[in-house]
Amino acid sequence: MNTIELQQAIKEYAESIGIDKIGFTTAAPFRELKNRLVRQQELGYQSGFEEKDLDKRTEPALLLDQAESIIAIAIAYPSRMENSPRGKKGERRGIFCRASWGTDYHTVLRARLRLLEAFIIEHVPTARVKSMVDTGELSDRAVAERAGIGWSAKNCSIITPEFGSYVYLGEMITNIPFEPDEPMEDECGDCTLCLDACPTGALIVGGQLDATRCIAFLTQTKTTIPEEFRDKIGNRVYGCDTCQTICPKNRKKHNLHQEVFKPDPELAKPLLQPILSLSNRQFKERFGEVSGSWRGKNPIQRNAIIALAHFKEEAAVPELVGMLQNDPRPVMRGTIAWALGKIGTEEGFVAMEKSLVTEDDSDVRIELEKALDGWKKKQLSKYQPIIEDVLKWRYMLHYLSR
Incomplete structure (x- = not known):
């Protein structure tokens, strides 16, 4: 041959x-x-x-x-995904990217x-x-x-x-000298939909990516995610598909023929709260067969906390409070402080005030202080109209009594 x-x-x-x-x-x-x-x-x-x-x-x-x-x-x-499950209040779901x-x-x-x-x-x-x-x-x-x-x-x-x-x-x-195939012509043309849709502006220009801003990268890191990106992550627990789903070349490309890649809906769109309490062994047993598990449970748990904050899921507050008080990982405690501030319940506020007294990690303290400050400003703005009305009536009564 x-x-x-x-x-x-x-x-x-x-x-x-x-x-x-x-x-x-x-x-x-x-x-x-x-x-x-x-x-x-x-x-x-x-x-x-x-x-x-x-x-x-x-x-x-x-x-x-x-x-x-x-x-x-x-x-x-x-x-x-066929039979894609839908999240609801009290049963919020995250999502793994298609890859x-x-x-x-x-x-x-x-x-x-x-x-x-x-x-x-x-x-x-x-x-x-x-x-x-x-x-x-x-x-x-x-x-x-x-x-x-x-x-x-x-x-x-x-x-x-x-x-x-x-x-x-x-x-x-x-080492075999095969006949090379010809490269394809670029067919993107003038389209910039992917650049325009990128949630964090990670696509600088066509073909150039700042990976440090890319959600697909950020969800795989093990450190605290910078605050400017947290809201943009939404309910993604691993990866990001925005620049693919927006692409006109991907319309009607469903690719359902590879059985081995057909998703288990409960793994691809998992319930968020159960992720928080998984041990290393439980995480490996549940998610170990998917590529998104390669960095271990910590990034996925951190991302699940951000996703619960995205939904402002009040049902998760008791568990988040427990983690804030007992979890040994500063990255989790700091992310939880931000999440409790976003969810905005009094239970979370009280827990953060208590934690601020005992917290010894400087980065977590900063997150707690910012969340508490935000809460106090919200409370003040909520009661500001009442305060203004009281002051107005006091002035009128004072004026009428002259």
């Missing part, structure tokens, strides 16, 4: 194992990408999750000796890449391969763009004609 025949056989085999798109490109360095990454670092736009070594991110030959080609793959995931629905895509893509590796080595025993998904050194998006999987859109996603931007990406470096 010559290289051309092998390439065709790989395409056919890939389809048979559930790979939705496959493309080929050279293992030449990604020079333009390196320039962009340097600029991203200079501007402080990196998330910190990326590979630090820019050479490894842009030079495939550093990752596999005698690298000749890269095989890019894409597997579509659903954009629509975290169903089985963890890292597991699925790695398994299918391993099958593809075995197929190649069976036909070319001397072949050398190195596969990666998401957490590898190379930029999945840059590889997919050059291999013709789709174009790199203004929302920093790869958009495919068949599945929109709802695709997971992976790649395999190999």
